[in-house]
Amino acid sequence: MGITDFFSAAWDTFSVPSPDAEAPVQGGSSTKTPASGTDEESKDEKEVNQKDAKSQDDGEQGHKPGDKDEEEEEEEEESVDPKDTLEQECTESKECSPAKHHYDECVERVTGQIESDGKAKEDCIEEFFHLAHCATQCAAPKLFAQLK
Amino acid sequence: MTMLARSALRTVRPLGAAARNAASRTATRSASTSSSTAEGTASSWKTNALPAGATLFAIGSVAWYYQMFGRNVDAMTPAEEGLHPTKYPWEHAKWYKTFDHASLRRGFQVYREVCASCHSLSRVPYRAAVGNFMTVDEAKALAEENEYDTEPNNEGEIEKRPGKLSDYLPSPYKNDEAARAANNGALPPDLSLMVKARHGGCDYIFSLLTGYPEEPPAGAVVQEGLNFNPYFPGTGIAMARVLYDDLVEYDDGTKATTSQMAKDVTEFLNWAAEPEMDDRKKMGWKVLAISSVLFALSVWVKRYKWAPIKSRKLVYTPPVQSKILTKLPQPPNKS
Numbered sequence: 001m002g003i004t005d006f007f008s009a010a011w012d013t014f015s016v017p018s019p020d021a022e023a024p025v026q027g028g029s030s031t032k033t034p035a036s037g038t039d040e041e042s043k044d045e046k047e048v049n050q051k052d053a054k055s056q057d058d059g060e061q062g063h064k065p066g067d068k069d070e071e072e073e074e075e076e077e078e079s080v081d082p083k084d085t086l087e088q089e090c091t092e093s094k095e096c097s098p099a100k101h102h103y104d105e106c107v108e109r110v111t112g113q114i115e116s117d118g119k120a121k122e123d124c125i126e127e128f129f130h131l132a133h134c135a136t137q138c139a140a141p142k143l144f145a146q147l148k
Numbered sequence: 149m150t151m152l153a154r155s156a157l158r159t160v161r162p163l164g165a166a167a168r169n170a171a172s173r174t175a176t177r178s179a180s181t182s183s184s185t186a187e188g189t190a191s192s193w194k195t196n197a198l199p200a201g202a203t204l205f206a207i208g209s210v211a212w213y214y215q216m217f218g219r220n221v222d223a224m225t226p227a228e229e230g231l232h233p234t235k236y237p238w239e240h241a242k243w244y245k246t247f248d249h250a251s252l253r254r255g256f257q258v259y260r261e262v263c264a265s266c267h268s269l270s271r272v273p274y275r276a277a278v279g280n281f282m283t284v285d286e287a288k289a290l291a292e293e294n295e296y297d298t299e300p301n302n303e304g305e306i307e308k309r310p311g312k313l314s315d316y317l318p319s320p321y322k323n324d325e326a327a328r329a330a331n332n333g334a335l336p337p338d339l340s341l342m343v344k345a346r347h348g349g350c351d352y353i354f355s356l357l358t359g360y361p362e363e364p365p366a367g368a369v370v371q372e373g374l375n376f377n378p379y380f381p382g383t384g385i386a387m388a389r390v391l392y393d394d395l396v397e398y399d400d401g402t403k404a405t406t407s408q409m410a411k412d413v414t415e416f417l418n419w420a421a422e423p424e425m426d427d428r429k430k431m432g433w434k435v436l437a438i439s440s441v442l443f444a445l446s447v448w449v450k451r452y453k454w455a456p457i458k459s460r461k462l463v464y465t466p467p468v469q470s471k472i473l474t475k476l477p478q479p480p481n482k483s
Binding site: 006009010013014079080081082083103106107110111113114120122123124125126127128129132133136137140141143144147148 | 226227231232234235236237238244246248250251355358359361365366367368369378383393394402403404405406407408411430433434437
C-alpha cells in the first residue's frame with residue numbers, strides 16, 4: 001500500500017468502473033479459452049507452462065513428490081511466532097525492567113507463601129498486567145512490521 | 149483598516165489612563181503601610197501570621213478534599229477490569245487506507261477452519277465475499293457445500309436445497325441452548341459485529357486471541373473450566389486458546405504463525421462488522437474532492453461579483469459655486 005496504490009485508487013474512484021465481475025471468466029460461453037472442465041491447455045497456457053517448467057528447474061520436468069514436502073515440513077516445525085520472541089526481548093529490555101523486577105519479586109513472595117502456608121495470600125495479576133502492558137506496548141510496532 | 153486601528157487606539161487610551169491612575173494610587177497606599185510597619189519591627193510576625201495561616205489552611209483543605217473526593221475510584225479491581233489492550237498500528241484503520249483484501253481472504257480461512265465450529269457469523273451472506281476476497285465461483289461453490297431450507301412445496305413440506313450466494317453463513321449450533329450445552333455453559337457469541345461490540349475493537353480481539361500466557365501468574369485463581377486470559381474482564385474466559393502456529397495452511401504461502409492468523413482473522417472480523425468501510429472512505433475522498441472544487445469556485449465567483457463593488461470609487465464633485473452676493477446689484481458707493 002504505497003503512494004502508487006493511492007493513485008490507482010484515486011483513478012478507480014473517478015473512472016467509470018468496468019462492468020465485468022472481478023472473477024476471471026470461467027465456464028460460460030467464452031469462445032477464446034476452453035471452459036472449465038477441459039483438462040487441455042490452451043495455446044497461451046501451454047506457452048506459459050513451458051516457460052515455467054524451463055525456468056523452474058532445467059532438465060527436470062514435473063513435480064517430484066517427496067523431497068519438497070519434506071522441506072515444507074521442516075519449515076513448519078521451525079515457524080516461531082514473532083510475537084513471543086519480540087515480547088520476550090521486550091520483557092528483558094531496560095524499558096520494562098522495573099515491571100519485571102516487581103513481577104519477579106511478587107512471584108517469589110507468593111510462591112514462598114504457598115510453600116510455607118500452603119495458600120497464597122495475594123496474587124500477582126496486577127504485576128503481571130504491568131509487565132504484559134509494557135512488553136506488548138514495546139513489541140507492538142515491531143510485530144506489525146513483521147506480519148503481513 | 150486605518151479606521152479600525154484608529155478606533156482601537158482610541159479605546160486603549162482611556163484604559164492606559166486608568167492604569168496610570170491605579171499605579172499611582174497603589175504607590176501611595178504602600179507608602180502609607182510601610183510607614184505604619186516601620187513603627188515596630190517586633191510586631192511584624194503578627195501581621196504575617198494571619199495571611200500565612202489562611203494560606204496554609206486553604207492548601208490543607210484542598211489537599212484533604214482531593215484525597216477524600218478527588219481521586220479516581222474504581223469499583224472494580226484491575227483484574228476484574230481486565231488488561232487494557234495495547235494499541236497496534238493497524239494499516240486498515242488509517243483514514244486513507246483500505247482493508248488488505250489478501251488478509252481478509254486469509255482471515256476468512258481462519259474463521260472457517262477454526263472459529264466456525266463454535267462461533268456463528270450470522271449477518272454475513274456469501275455474496276458479501278464476492279469481489280472482496282473470493283471470486284463468484286469460489287463463493288458459489290462454498291455456498292453449495294451447505295444445505296438450506298426451501299420454501300414449503302405444494303404439499304407444505306420444507307425440503308433441503310444447496311446454498312446460494314444470497315444465503316447467510318450457517319451457524320454451528322441450532323440455537324443458543326445447544327451452543328451453551330456444547331461449551332460447558334458458556335455461549336460463544338456471534339462474531340458478526342464483535343469488533344464494534346468491544347472496547348478496543350481490533351486491538352482487543354487480537355490481544356485476546358494471542359494473549360493466553362503459558363501459565364497464569366502466581367497466586368491467580370482460575371475457575372474450573374475457565375482459562376486465564378489477562379485481556380478478558382475477570383481474567384477467566386471459557387474459550388481456551390484456539391490459535392497455534394501452523395494451525396491452518398494459507399494458500400498464498402504466508403507463514404501461519406499465531407499472531408499472523410490472529411491479525412488476519414481480526415481484520416476479517418472488522419470487515420464483517422464494517423463491510424462498508426472501503427466504500428465509506430472512498431466516498432469521503434469524493435466528497436472532499438468535489439466540495440473543495442466547489443468551494444474554490446464559490447470563492448472565485450464571490451470575488452468576481454464583488455470586484456466592481458469593492459474597487460469602485462465614489463466621487464462627489466460639488467457644483468462650482470459662484471458667490472450669490474457678487475451677483476447682487478451693488479449699491480452705489482457713496483462717500
